[in-house]
Amino acid sequence: MVDLTAKPFNLDAEALDWVHRTIDSLSLEEKIGQLFINLNTSFTPEYLDNILTNYHVGGMRYMGADSATVQEHIRYAQSKTKVPLLIASNPEMGGFGSADDGTLVSTHLQAGSHPDSSIAREMGRVAGVETAAMGCNWAFAPIVDIHYNWRNTVISTRSFGNTPDVVIERAKEYFDGLSESNTVAAMKHFPGDGMDERDQHVVTSYNTLGVDEWEASYGRVYRELIDHGVQSIMIGHIGAPELSRKFRPGIADSEIMPATLAPELLQDLLRGELGFNGLILTDASMMVGMTQAMKRADLVPAAIAAGCDMFLFFRDPAEDFEFMLDGYRTGVITEARLQEALERILGLKALLGLHTTPRAAIVPTAEALSVIGSAAHHAVAADIADKTVTLIKDTQGNLPLRPATHKRIRLYGISGQADFTGVDPSGYLAIARDELEKAGFEVHVFKDAAQRKAEGEEGVYFHTVMADEANAAYPEKYDAAIVFANVAGFAQEASVRIRWSTPMAAEIPWYVTEVPTVFVSLNQPNHLIDVPMVKTVVHAHNPSREAIHAAVEKITGASEFQGTFNENVWCNTWGTRL
Known part of the structure; x- marks a missing residue:
């Protein structure tokens, strides 16, 4: 159903065969588990054993800790899982934020505050080097929001700037730097933050631009980065009333959903008009921008049915897993939609080479951690600070x-x-x-x-x-x-x-x-x-x-x-x- 030979996957016959054979080998519960990215709130083996054995997750993100603790945690997880894991990090400022001892290279705004566009590339390069050393393979970055509203503080330092031009230029540079390591990117937050002054963590926010204005700004950003090869997109809990009305004429105001639950934004716009073939994931599912929209039992499967391929974070693993299963059993998630999501999830893993890498070699050795917080990386931060x-x-x-x-x-x-x-x-x-x-x-x-x-x-x-x-x-x-x-x-x-x-x-x-x-x-x-x-x-x-x-x-x-x-x-x- 998904063309995994096309951009951004570009898989060969061997990788395609692995994707389809692996999906066919999974039980229904294991297939459902692949849809979830867990937020690991403990570093104990017992905790990981429970998550991997009972919920079969496709990906993980961990809470903050020192790099040695994180690496050993990832090593254990990769050794115990049936299907290799996507391991996400949040390297928006370099290695800092992904590990307590990582290097704070630059904020996004800082990387957009000097004519030298290579600042963003260096930020992405250090981010990739430091997170890959721990065993991470998936970066929840770059941020491609445009900071139009000065009152918006959720992305004020997390946006490269207030014009599409600077966002496009610096996001491409960040992506190129990150790509020097074996790391894929998830740009965020579609359909675009920076218009509303509020924070989607605590309330649903809205991108209220008209269709033409959106196309000339956020739409242009997404088209160019998709063409540049970005492999995945994180969807914000951000409604876009005028965009929804374009694809659903007559839709009532009360029916305008955040993009994570809006099929017209994910399937008609992002997949259709923008031509994105990569993986789509939700932003964190405990954010009130999502949870205020509908009951948890409904929104968990609704996000996948709307067009998201992966669901970011359990609220309660047992509850959310059952909600997703129920959504499949009742037809909210169709067989075709599940298969499509699984092909993109496994396709992303194959793109990373996880299907051919020996399990013991997926996570680097402890010696690789010497790059984290290194003098060379702090020198990069000092040079960027001097410029910005x-x-x-x-x-x-x-x-x-x-x-x-x-x-x-x-x-x-x-x-x-x-x-x-x-x-x-x-x-x-x-x-x-x-x-x-x-x-x-x-x-x-x-x-x-x-x-x-x-x-x-x-x-x-x-x-x-x-x-x-x-x-x-x-x-x-x-x-x-x-x-x-x-x-x-x-x-x-x-x-x-x-x-x-x-x-x-x-x-x-x-x-x-x-x-x-x-x-x-x-x-x-x-x-x-x-x-x-x-x-x-x-x-x-x-x-x-x-x-x-x-x-x-x-x-x-x-x-x-x-x-x-x-x-x-x-x-x-x-x-x-x-």
């Missing part, structure tokens, strides 16, 4: 700040809450202090009311902190203020803004009228909506040592700013450019 740290504005002429002229620095840290990755969002502040001190500054770190209380100080209230901080002696104590902000709420909020520590908090830049003030963002590019009063703004893109070092180098004038930015930084708001 961006001066958004310096309308007051505050730069450069040098120890000879601005010795005493008041250092503020603005952090978001820890997101689902569990990474400490405040770890950057110690790095910032260290880098400033190495540059020759005398650094005085501000502590808010909660921090002072935690250290045992009594009688602390936001009014008392403000009284201590904001007084006429401020410019006598400090020569300049530098604010580092690492604010993220990915997957937990519909949008992300700065949340100050208290009402009228003392860290809010009231001090811009007292001393030269520099605001450095280590995450979101839209902070001028909340700190328009700051006259000097730098975007360093991420909280890595390399990015912070490069920012300090440029603030002090030791090196020049090279990064570029797009209009989203001004937040479409009066006063942010002042």
